[in-house]
Structures are given as C-alpha cells and as structure tokens.
Amino acid sequence: MGKLTVVGIGPGDYENMTVRADRALRECQVIVGYQVYVELVRERYPDKEFLTTPMTREADRCLMALEEARKGKDVAMVCSGDSGIYGMAGLVYQLRGESGEPDVSVIPGLTAACSGAALLGAPLTHDFAVVSLSDRLTPWEKIEKRLTAAAEADLSVVLYNPASHGRPDYLRRACEILLRTLPEDRPCGVARSIGREGESRMVLTLDGLKDFEADMFCTVFVGNSQTRIIAGELVTPRGYRNV
Amino acid sequence: MGKLTVVGIGPGDYENMTVRADRALRECQVIVGYQVYVELVRERYPDKEFLTTPMTREADRCLMALEEARKGKDVAMVCSGDSGIYGMAGLVYQLRGESGEPDVSVIPGLTAACSGAALLGAPLTHDFAVVSLSDRLTPWEKIEKRLTAAAEADLSVVLYNPASHGRPDYLRRACEILLRTLPEDRPCGVARSIGREGESRMVLTLDGLKDFEADMFCTVFVGNSQTRIIAGELVTPRGYRNV
Numbered sequence: 001m002g003k004l005t006v007v008g009i010g011p012g013d014y015e016n017m018t019v020r021a022d023r024a025l026r027e028c029q030v031i032v033g034y035q036v037y038v039e040l041v042r043e044r045y046p047d048k049e050f051l052t053t054p055m056t057r058e059a060d061r062c063l064m065a066l067e068e069a070r071k072g073k074d075v076a077m078v079c080s081g082d083s084g085i086y087g088m089a090g091l092v093y094q095l096r097g098e099s100g101e102p103d104v105s106v107i108p109g110l111t112a113a114c115s116g117a118a119l120l121g122a123p124l125t126h127d128f129a130v131v132s133l134s135d136r137l138t139p140w141e142k143i144e145k146r147l148t149a150a151a152e153a154d155l156s157v158v159l160y161n162p163a164s165h166g167r168p169d170y171l172r173r174a175c176e177i178l179l180r181t182l183p184e185d186r187p188c189g190v191a192r193s194i195g196r197e198g199e200s201r202m203v204l205t206l207d208g209l210k211d212f213e214a215d216m217f218c219t220v221f222v223g224n225s226q227t228r229i230i231a232g233e234l235v236t237p238r239g240y241r242n243v
Numbered sequence: 244m245g246k247l248t249v250v251g252i253g254p255g256d257y258e259n260m261t262v263r264a265d266r267a268l269r270e271c272q273v274i275v276g277y278q279v280y281v282e283l284v285r286e287r288y289p290d291k292e293f294l295t296t297p298m299t300r301e302a303d304r305c306l307m308a309l310e311e312a313r314k315g316k317d318v319a320m321v322c323s324g325d326s327g328i329y330g331m332a333g334l335v336y337q338l339r340g341e342s343g344e345p346d347v348s349v350i351p352g353l354t355a356a357c358s359g360a361a362l363l364g365a366p367l368t369h370d371f372a373v374v375s376l377s378d379r380l381t382p383w384e385k386i387e388k389r390l391t392a393a394a395e396a397d398l399s400v401v402l403y404n405p406a407s408h409g410r411p412d413y414l415r416r417a418c419e420i421l422l423r424t425l426p427e428d429r430p431c432g433v434a435r436s437i438g439r440e441g442e443s444r445m446v447l448t449l450d451g452l453k454d455f456e457a458d459m460f461c462t463v464f465v466g467n468s469q470t471r472i473i474a475g476e477l478v479t480p481r482g483y484r485n486v
Contacts, residue, residue, distance in 0.1 A: 008357070008361075010261065014262060015261065015262050015263040015266070016261050016262070016263055016351070017261060017262055018253065018258065018259050018260060018261050018262075018353065019257060019258050019259070019260055019261075019262065019265065020258040020259055022262065023258070058481075082357045082360075082361075082367075083361060083365075084357065084360045084361055084365045084366070084367050084368060085356070085357065085360070085367045085368070085371075086368060086369075086481070087365070087368065089361070089364070089365035089368070090364075090365035090368035090478050090479055090480060090481060091368075091480075091481060092365075093364055093365055093473050093474070093476050093478045094473060094478060094480060096473075096474065097473065097474070098473065098474050099474070100474040100475070106361040106362075106364070106365065107361065108259070108353050108357040108358045108360070108361040109353075109357070110261065110351050110352075110353065110357070111356075111357055113328070113354075114251070114325045114327065114328065114351040114352070114353070114354055114357070115351045117325075117327045117328070117351070118251075118325075118326060118327055118332070118349040118350065118351040119349075121332070121333075121336055121349070122326075122327045122330070122332035122333035122335075122336055122349065123327070124325075124327050124328045125327060125328070125329060125330065125332070125333035125334075126329075126375075126381070127372070127373060127374045127375060127381075127386075127389055128328075128372070128373055129370070129371070129372040129373075129393070129398060130370060130371055130372075130373075131370045132369075132370060136482070137481055137482020138369070138370075138482050142397065143370075145396050145397075146370055146396040146397070146398060148396075149392040149393070149395060149396035149398075150372070150392070150396070152392060153388050153389040153391075153392035153393070154385065154388075154389075155372060155389060155392070230336050230337060230339075230340065230341065231336070231339065231340070231341050231342070231343040232343070233336050235333050235336045235337060236333055237333060237334075237337060238301075238329070238333060238334060238380055239379070239380020239381050
C-alpha cells in the first residue's frame, strides 16, 4: 500500500513553500488537488501524474487520493495555504475512518494569516481569531456570533473567504456586525493574491473596509484596540504596557 | 544603509523553514536573535556574524538589529515560528518609527498553530482563536475574557505559552475557565517540541488537560463542539453539515 501526504503549499509561489513540502512533492508519484492549486505546482514537478477535481468536489478529491494510495501509489494532495487550516487534512482523516489505512501524514504550510500579515506589517502580534465568512458549510448566525465575540474580547480578527461571486456583500455584512462594537477608525488591512502575480495590499479603516469590494483572492485583517499604522504598516503591539 | 529582514524560521528544523527564509539567512551578513533561536540556525549558516540577547530583552534585540542595518549591514533577525504572530516584526516597526528607515521586510514562517495542528491531526479545519497565556505583557483578566469569548462562540482554541517556570499553573487556570462553558470530554491535544529533538504529541480530554503539566515547549489545542478523535487523530470537521 502507498501513502498519502497532505501538503500545505503556502500562498502559491515556490519561495513560500517549506523545504519539507517541496521534498514531498519531489518524492511522490501522484499529485492530487483542486485544479487551480495543481496549476501552481505543475511546472516545477513536471514528471508527476496529476489528478484534479473542480471546486466544491472536496470529498471526491480526498476519496480519489486515498484510493490511489490504496492502489500502491505515493500520493501528495496539495492544499493552498496550510494543509489543515480550512484545508483538506481533516476531511482526509474523516473519510479514511478508523482503519488507519493508508498511512496519512500532514505537512503544514503558511496559512494566509501568516503570509498576509507579513505583507501588511505585523497585525497579529497579539491574540487573534480566524473566521471564514463562507456560509457554504456553516450557518451565518454562527459566523455572526463569532465575529461579535471576537470584537467584544478585543481580539484581532482575520477574515478568510471574505467574498465570492455568490456572496459579494458578505464583507460588508461582517463589517456592520463588527461596527456594533468597534470604532469606525479601527485600522484594518487587505492582502490580495499573496505570493502570486498581482500581489497587493491596502491599509484602511473599518469604515472604509465596509465599502471595499473584496473578492475570493483577499484575506482581511481587523486590528485590536492597540493596533496602529506606523510608516504605512499595520502594527499591533505585543502587549498593553510600553515597549 | 543596509536592510533588516525579520525572518520566521518555523518550529526550528530546516525542513520546516520556507525556501524564502532559507535564502534570506544565506544572503544576509548578520543574524540577530534570542540565543536559543540563533543556536537553531548557527550550524547551517556558519559564515555569518551572530548577535544575541537573552530572553525578555526583546527591545534591545530589535534596536541592535536596526542599528546594524543603519551601519550598512544586511541583517536577518530570526524568530521562532512566525515573524509576526507573537514575533518581533511588530516591535521592529514600533522602534523604527515613522522614519521608514532602514528598509524592513517581514518573511513569514510556520507558526505553532499550523505546525502543531499538523502533528496532532487536523484540529483547525474550522474557525479558531489563538490566545497566549503569558501575562507578562497582558493583564490576566483580558486573557480570561478572551478564553470565555472563544468558548462561548464555539471557536477551537490554540493556547501559546501555556506555562513557564514562573507560572506553572496557568494551563490549569485556563482549563477551569473553559470548563465553565465546555464539557469535560471535549477533545484536546498538546504538541511539544515541534520539529525538534524529542518531538511529541498527546491527545486528551479537556478534563485531562487541566491536570497536564505543560512547559514552555508545549502548544495546546482545544477542539470545538464538532471536534472528534478519529484513529488517534484530533479532527475538526470543515463544517456543520455532513461530509
């Protein structure tokens, strides 16, 4: 029996991959993933067998990867960002079940909370919450409750999946919820297409963020009560005493 | 004038560094950091100048790094885990101030939320909060409020700095706060010395975690209401519907 390695490739460029992720992709026989992510790595590992599924077919993709490993192949499943944080590792373990076969290992990668924060300055130097605005698998009421709790506890907040074609106004709705607790001038930031062509960043207020037209390539950062803008960088101090 | 690059080296081993972090350390002239972290990289980059300060002397370390860059050196400041998440990037920007000089860039690295989760299974497939239990720079009341908010909003929780010599009982105190909201059998995990010699992991319940003797090498994971143990792995499903 082969083995399945779930690989977080980071934001998408080779530079932001770990040495270990690169090694796993070099050593495997088959690379499985969502079409867009497979395209990010295809050129660098040209001698592999590639298997892809479209977006929203995550379970099919995991079952395909497990099946290839059971047939004797060494399989790497690529995930954008981290392999675990909103990644496929959990679903792979769920679908593998209690048998413990085939052998599965998880290689972490840079999630957008790390890579986007570095692009914007240092907004996550202190405690924070990570919340996805996608309600495809989570009731919106739960998302709303989490945003409110984070704001009331003075956590910085990272918003994943702030918008898509089907829900263009979710970032506005999230900002309106946060603005019940947080001031309009709270420093915020948007990192877009991190590590890919057209990478960009914007530092703005929460009020400005409400009207920002995010898309699926954006990761959004909302500062805590101490966050400020220093020489254009979004910076959250380490603590609540002086440097 | 030289430049300062703040480099997240990940958990500590070369394998978990990014290609970009490795390149920055190869290309710099001076490596600055906390003694323990500098030791993690000294062997691989032997021809560098090394400057270290002890723990708790973070501001001195940042000022030293900025000064070396102002003197014309290309400086890399190493941080364990990510350069931003509880790292030095924020303090560097604070101490550099509004001048914008010297040039500073931030290279992200794998934070323990990513690397520890991968070791334990996939506990962070859904929304989560990251909270440090160190009250050196944060009032305990604020930490307590954040733990309660995270538990009430059904966020998975990652606890950084769960204990140290000076505060051996903080993890117990944190568990007692969480147990006001969460059940005793909530699945949890501890990742210790991730990517270093003696790396280990433990999956246990929240009640068991309360009596666990954590140290400064541990990162602690508390699942959400959906988290379960599958074939020994700590797994949080992606959503609240069926696979």
